[in-house]
């Protein structure tokens with residue numbers, strides 16, 4: 001039987017690279033991406049790392065003069081752009097193998113089982129070139145006999161520029177050396193606590209871990225840890241997870257740009273999150289019958305604190321936005337208490353099933369055959385064409401004073417006609 005072969009394809013500094021694609025003058029500039037409300041740095045380009053800035057640093061703590069002097073660019077997170085660029089990368093990867101597991105927004109495992117007749121490093125280079133040609137994004141490709149070793153190979157490629165982004169660890173003469181180079185903290189599946197425990201026991205790198213007796217590993221790190229160690233030894237134990245299980249719940253929540261005190265503002269903000277959640281539900285042809293609303297004040301502030309949540313059930317599973325908006329407004333009225341500065345609210349939609357499995361009711365038409373579905377489909381279609389939720393419900397407000405701060409947001413280059421990049425030939 002053919003041996004397992006995995007490739008891990010991972011985008012380099014994904015968020016920062018997405019920004020650079022549409023602003024070529026940023027190519028070699030230090031670029032950082034800020035979290036919601038522009039609070040902390042969540043992603044950075046290698047140039048910014050070199051200046052000593054780290055993930056998790058508070059943006060306001062970076063000296064303005066330091067920013068100017070080093071030509072640093074900081075952007076609000078543009079998730080519309082990153083999500084779309086991610087889809088483009090994944091679509092390209094699908095051309096290289098039918099078996100692919102999308103592991104995160106910028107990472108995917110590809111099964112290359114049965115591709116052994118090819119030169120895998122060459123194939124990896126072809127993947128890298130094609131993704132770059134289709135999207136402008138740089139990726140690293142690690143190839144290994146197990147998913148865990150593919151991760152090791154990927155990290156090795158990323159950290160050693162002379163390798164030029166593609167590394168195959170299968171049957172490599174320096175495999176043990178590379179495992180010695182790989183510190184326990186960076187092994188896939190070794191969390192911070194396990195890393196500390198391993199170091200206490202004199203195990204500092206992946207090679208030393210492969211030498212530990214099975215019994216000891218299982219004792220200290222459970223059967224899951226033993227599986228990971230076997231993978232490091234080259235025995236494939238973790239399969240590709242191709243089918244994404246349907247979502248059990250959809251959560252949509254955000255911190256407000258400023259604190260909110262009025263019931264109406266809270267209802268508006270929550271209505272907006274509610275609309276996004278129900279839209280996601282429809283995207284996957286699902287219906288749901290439970291909605292939960294939660295609100296909270298800012299627990300980091302020294303002022304009166306309050307947090308609460310409550311749920312409601314719809315009479316029948318639905319994906320019709322007004323059904324959820326009504327329920328959300330009613331719940332909010334119930335849990336709202338005046339006199340607090342609210343920082344966050346959110347919506348959770350649960351009890352989700354496929355629309356074709358919705359139970360029938362004698363008195364009410366099922367969502368699937370109802371004019372409610374026609375209205376929603378029509379609205380989704382218009383919004384898809386016009387972009388940016390042109391058509392929405394007044395329940396989510398007009399002025400939206402509670403909206404997130406995103407003062408340095410770049411355009412949605414790839415998903416909105418208004419934002420499409422303009423090319424000038426001079």
Ligand SMILES: [Mg+2]
Nearest residue numbers: 010011012106
């Ligand atoms: Mg990455």
